[in-house]
Amino acid sequence: MMIKAKGVHNEWHHWWVAASGFIILLIEGGIRPMLVVYFSSFQEDLNWSKSTFSTIIAVINMASLLSGPLAAALYQIFDARLSISAGALITASGFTFASLSSSIVVVIVISVAIGVGCGVIRTAIVSVQCEYFVKNRDFVMALIFIGPGIGQFLAARILNHLNNLLSWRASWRIIALIFLCSAPLVFPIKRRIKKGEHNQMAQFLGVQILKVPEFLTHLTAVFLAASLCISYYLFEIPVMVERGIDRDTAASVFSSQGIASIVGRIATTLLIRSDRMHLGGLILLSYIVAQFSIFSAVYCTNVPHFLTHNILSGFGIGMYSVSLTPFLLSISGPEQLPAAFGYTNLINGVAGFVAMFIGKLADRFGVLLAFGVASKLGALSIVSCIITVGIIMWNDRKQRMHQPVATQEASESV
Structure with missing residues (x-):
């Protein structure tokens, strides 16, 4: 009976990890593509052109993708918990510091950090799912990627509401707090695949x-x-x-x-x-x-x-x-x-x-x-x-x- 209870506990723990992955991808994959809603606010507050704002958004999205090998290397060196926590901290800090600046150059540099942080979060939370699932591995991998789709649907409405209600600076600080929520979500992740000897x-x-x-x-x-x-x-x-x-x-x-x-x-x-x-x-x-x-x-x-x-x-x-x-x-x-x-x-x-x-x-x-x-x-x-x-x-x-x-x-x- 003790063995059976332990197995049930482990199974629930694994699905907890999957649920954390779903929510983290909902946050990262939902917010990042929907930052385009802030165009009018940037234009009114900073008098930036459409091309300048588009550059900021492009830098964030491209940095999140181009940092893929770096994110994979960090996952290999550190565990998923540390990688995701570091990525969340970098991303949240980026949104906070960007909200305090009016310099195009500074915001572009910060945008690189935001993108890299998002890339680290995404790579680690996806990769770690393999360590907890064998029988349902493909299903879980597919399931957590419903999160970004729902996230984009929700973020388009929530961010637009925040943009109308608050200044873009205050709104980006709220986004920083949302990304920080990724850190406690990785609490159940306690192990990782061991490195090979070769x-x-x-x-x-x-x-x-x-x-x-x-x-x-x-x-x-x-x-x-x-x-x-x-x-x-x-x-x-x-x-x-x-x-x-x-x-x-x-x-x-x-x-x-x-x-x-x-x-x-x-x-x-x-x-x-x-x-x-x-x-x-x-x-x-x-x-x-x-x-x-x-x-x-x-x-x-x-x-x-x-x-x-x-x-x-x-x-x-x-x-x-x-x-x-x-x-x-x-x-x-x-x-x-x-x-x-x-x-x-x-x-x-x-x-x-x-x-x-x-x-x-x-x-x-x-x-x-x-x-x-x-x-x-x-x-x-x-x-x-x-x-x-x-x-x-x-x-x-x-x-x-x-x-x-x-x-x-x-x-x-x-």
Whole structure:
């Protein structure tokens, strides 16, 4: 009876860790993308241009992605509790100090720290889930990524209310307090995977995962897909305006992708739970739905077209967000997951520079032509994903072919 009670206690402890991960990702993944609501407040208080404010937001988001390998290394050196607590403290301090400054240079430097703190939090809380779950690992990995979808839905409304009620400075101090809540949430996390004995420097840098062919083709697919997705977020409303739709209606239509993303996350989580579909097939399906839906914008001409396009795009993006980490886990294994997740985030950040180039094309040749160029990158990402899944399927087939031989040899040796 004592053993059974201990097992139940451990199981509840594991789900407590998963719940903490859900809430932490809800905070980080909800607030960071929704900081755009403060544009008018920055403009009124500091007289900053739209491009200056956009630079601040871009720096925060790109730093959170480009810091992926660093965040993975910190997770390898320290445990998840220390990494997340440090990330929360850095992020909260960044929002606090930014609220006290009026200097563009100072705020940009602080924005780098905010982004790095967010990246450290995200990488550590995702990676540590493997240590607590084996049987339900893929399901839990998918489940916690519903958090950012719900977080963005809530943050868009809460931050907008705070922005209308208070100054942006006071509002950012409240955001700092919210991020500090991540520190006590990591209290139940008490262990981590032990380091391997081989090549500590290679493990620190996570370079072993870069020797896996399917991971390299995955990074190629991520780079191409992210280039289109970032362009989608940047140019979707301008494309609708160029088609003759007023800006308020365009913003309302665009918001439909947020709701669809939550539905896509929940549906994909349930599909992973059912274990009826190979993770490679699931990630490929998410690419097809998201990328085809996104670049269909160039063929949309009216509100119903754009509404359908945004709903399908949001659903596909939600599918991808949830299926990515279980897919990475199937490629890398638990020990290499932090590095795999970190390098994937790094490539997402690098894709931001491509989106900047697409933006230059939009300024020179028009939004529709620029979006058309980005759409070709999305099509190539599907091809790269097909190659990745093909390699995985081939490796699985070879393992199944050799497994009976290995079993027979083992029985003969006994």
